Amino acid sequence: xxxxxxxxxxxxxxxxxxxxxxxxxxxxxxxxxxxxxxxxxxxxxxxxxxxxxxxxxxxxxxxxxxxxxxxxxxxxxxxxxxxxxxxxxxxxxxxxxxxxxxxxxxxxxxxxxxxxxxxxxxxxxxxxxxxxxxxxxxxxxxxxxxxxxxxxxxxxxxxxxxxxxxxxxxxxxxxxxxxxxxxxxxxxxxxxxxxxxxxxxxxxxxxxxxxxxxxxxxxxxxxxxxxxxxxxxxxxxxxxxxxxxxxxxxxxxxxxxxxxxxxxxxxxxxxxxxxxxxxxxxxxxxxxxxxxxxxxxxxxxxxxxxxxxxxxxxxxxxxxxxxxxxxxxxxxxxxxxxxxxxxxxxxxxxxxxxxxxxxxxxxxxxxxxxxxxxxxxxxxxxxxxxxxxxxxxxxxxxxxxxxxxxxxx
RNA sequence: GUGGCCGUAGCUCAAUUGGUAGAGCCCCGGGUUGUGGUCCCGGUGGUUGUGGGUUCGAGUCCCAUCGGUCACCCCA
Numbered sequence: 001x002x003x004x005x006x007x008x009x010x011x012x013x014x015x016x017x018x019x020x021x022x023x024x025x026x027x028x029x030x031x032x033x034x035x036x037x038x039x040x041x042x043x044x045x046x047x048x049x050x051x052x053x054x055x056x057x058x059x060x061x062x063x064x065x066x067x068x069x070x071x072x073x074x075x076x077x078x079x080x081x082x083x084x085x086x087x088x089x090x091x092x093x094x095x096x097x098x099x100x101x102x103x104x105x106x107x108x109x110x111x112x113x114x115x116x117x118x119x120x121x122x123x124x125x126x127x128x129x130x131x132x133x134x135x136x137x138x139x140x141x142x143x144x145x146x147x148x149x150x151x152x153x154x155x156x157x158x159x160x161x162x163x164x165x166x167x168x169x170x171x172x173x174x175x176x177x178x179x180x181x182x183x184x185x186x187x188x189x190x191x192x193x194x195x196x197x198x199x200x201x202x203x204x205x206x207x208x209x210x211x212x213x214x215x216x217x218x219x220x221x222x223x224x225x226x227x228x229x230x231x232x233x234x235x236x237x238x239x240x241x242x243x244x245x246x247x248x249x250x251x252x253x254x255x256x257x258x259x260x261x262x263x264x265x266x267x268x269x270x271x272x273x274x275x276x277x278x279x280x281x282x283x284x285x286x287x288x289x290x291x292x293x294x295x296x297x298x299x300x301x302x303x304x305x306x307x308x309x310x311x312x313x314x315x316x317x318x319x320x321x322x323x324x325x326x327x328x329x330x331x332x333x334x335x336x337x338x339x340x341x342x343x344x345x346x347x348x349x350x351x352x353x354x355x356x357x358x359x360x361x362x363x364x365x366x367x368x369x370x371x372x373x374x375x376x377x378x379x380x381x382x383x384x385x386x387x388x389x390x391x392x393x394x395x396x397x398x399x400x401x402x403x404x405x406x407x408x409x
Numbered sequence: 410g411u412g413g414c415c416g417u418a419g420c421u422c423a424a425u426u427g428g429u430a431g432a433g434c435c436c437c438g439g440g441u442u443g444u445g446g447u448c449c450c451g452g453u454g455g456u457u458g459u460g461g462g463u464u465c466g467a468g469u470c471c472c473a474u475c476g477g478u479c480a481c482c483c484c485a
Contacts, residue, residue: 001458006476058483062410080485113483114410115476125485206483257484267484278485305485330445362438367445378445389444 007113007121017320022309023106025152026126033145035102035128040084042108046074052083052291054259063111077110080258081127082285082301083292089131090294099132106306118276118311128282129301131289136233139264139284139300140240146268146280146304147246155312157271158279160246163223163254164234165202167262167286170227175201177220188215205253221252230263237264260285264300270312279312280304327407328375329356330366334383336400343404350408379403 004010011019030037046066053059065077078084085103088094094101106126115121128145130138143160150158166174182189182197182204189197189204193212196204205216226234241248248266256265265283282302289297327347329340344354355373357366363380370378380387386403388396398406 003458003476063483109485111484114481115478116480117478119484123485276484280485303485308485359437364439364445365437369445371445375445391444395444 005121007115009120009122014322017322018310018313018318019306021320022153022306022313023126026106026149026304027104029145029149029152030104030126030128033102033141035104035130038085038088038103038105039107040078040081040088040105043075043077044084044087046076048083048087048292049076049079052086052258052260052288053080057258059111059257063113065110065112078107079109079111081105081107081109081125081303082129082258082260082288082299085127085129085301086131086285086289086294086299087292089297090289090292095132095289095295095297100130100135100138101132102130104128109303116276118305118308120307124306125303126306127301127303129299131299132297134233134286134298136236136264137240139237140244140246142282142300142302143241143248143266144244144246146302149304150268150279150312153309153313154316154318155270155279155309157315158312159269160248161251161254161267161269162238162241162248163251163265164226164230164237164263165222165255165261165265165283166226166230170225170230171222171262174220174222174225177225178202181219185215185219188212202255205255216253223250223252233263256281256283260288260291262286266302268304270308271315276308278305279308322374324353325355325373325375326352327354327377327379328366328370328373329354330363330370330378330380331357332363332380332382335381335386336383339400340379340381340403343400343407346404347407352407377407379407 027037046064049064050060055061059079064079067075069075085105089101089103104127106124108122108124110122112121113119128142130142143162147160150156165171178201179197182193182201186194186197188211190207190212193204193207196207202222204212204219207213207216238248251267254265254267256267261283263284263286265281267281268279270277270279280302282300284298284300286298287296288299289295327344329344331337331340340356344356347354355375357369359365359369361369367378367380376390378389380389381400381403385397385399388398388403388406390396396406
């Protein structure tokens with residue numbers, strides 16, 4: 001039997017109401033905050049992601065779905081949305097429109113990682129980005145937007161981690177200090193940490209070994225090495241978050257997986273006990289647009305995992321109502337089906353949700369089906385007359401000719 | 410990519426030391442019942458993830474493979 005590919009999943013009709021609620025709230029919020037929807041291709045030139053994510057990133061090193069098309073071009077299923085949005089921003093001259101450009105997209109992303117609960121090879125994210133402004137109020141706005149989404153969906157069990165990782169002015173000097181420290185204390189590190197010293201020293205802070213972590217507490221932190229401009233920016237972000245009533249925990253070792261981040265980085269951590277607890281994550285990327293050939297342009301944004309959010313929602317016991325049905329038509333023996341179908345079409349034209357039996361069910365079976373579908377009213381049609389049945393009301397008998405008018409009125 | 414655990418009907422699960430594959434729910438039909446709910450009766454549905462192997466005989470043991478899950482890794 002052919003099954004969905006490893007790491008992918010179907011979203012069945014029964015799950016759609018909850019998906020619609022999540023996506024509906026997300027889109028409504030983006031609109032309320034002035035973000036406009038953008039849709040980019042599902043795949044891009046491989047070079048785009050290689051350049052922006054960074055050669056040392058896990059995405060580029062082992063997670064991209066890269067393939068050559070029939071003409072030999074190297075293409076990659078998008079593993080993240082920000083680079084694609086920045087590409088569109090440059091390509092279509094959005095930089096010449098009023099700044100900032102506040103954009104969002106809802107799209108499936110592809111990463112060849114080992115599937116696990118809450119971690120898929122194809123997963124959906126809502127990505128929200130503000131390009132063209134370095135205003136720290138935007139960092140705070142984006143963070144607050146997502147916390148508002150959580151609030152609206154009833155997710156309260158989470159934590160916001162916040163950090164600043166500096167910029168091109170102060171990070172290089174910090175990395176040298178860190179590297180020097182790591183060299184001096186190489187004996188304290190394990191193999192995993194040593195491996196990172198070469199590729200991306202910042203990420204040594206990610207190691208799991210508690211012994212190494214303890215040792216690293218004495219290592220220089222980026223927060224103590226920020227230049228004045230970064231320091232000021234970060235202070236403004238925190239100040240605005242305080243004003244917005246968003247609580248957070250400063251996490252000096254929070255480093256995100258993509259090379260393009262500068263200054264503010266953040267992550268929302270959900271309740272799911274396992275390792276896949278990140279609900280959303282983002283940060284500022286003031287060098288990204290320039291990296292792909294645009295003018296120097298600041299930017300900030302985040303990606304929020306839909307499946308992860310659904311997991312948190314399930315933990316919070318959330319549910320959503322299935323779509324409602326206005327009228328279900330039951331046909332008794334001898335009922336003229338064509339006339340009933342015509343009446344149904346007329347009602348649908350008037351905006352009523354109608355359905356009937358297509359499975360040759362018995363009268364009892366049809367009534368059961370009406371109940372299952374949650375029909376507000378049920379019409380039991382006979383040869384010449386019909387009974388309109390509505391919960392809490394006496395049955396109403398009408399002729400078939402009056403049926404559509406009665407139900408529409 | 411590495412390691413542990415798991416894989417029986419659409420769903421949740423049974424099946425002595427290897428001996429013909431079952432139940433509940435769901436679905437369909439019927440009976441009961443002043444609504445379609447309840448209760449009762451009956452029925453449909455499975456090459457036991459897949460492919461090999463051992464055996465007179467494999468859901469059960471062995472190998473491989475696919476998938477899930479947990480951990481590593483990493484992230485959403």
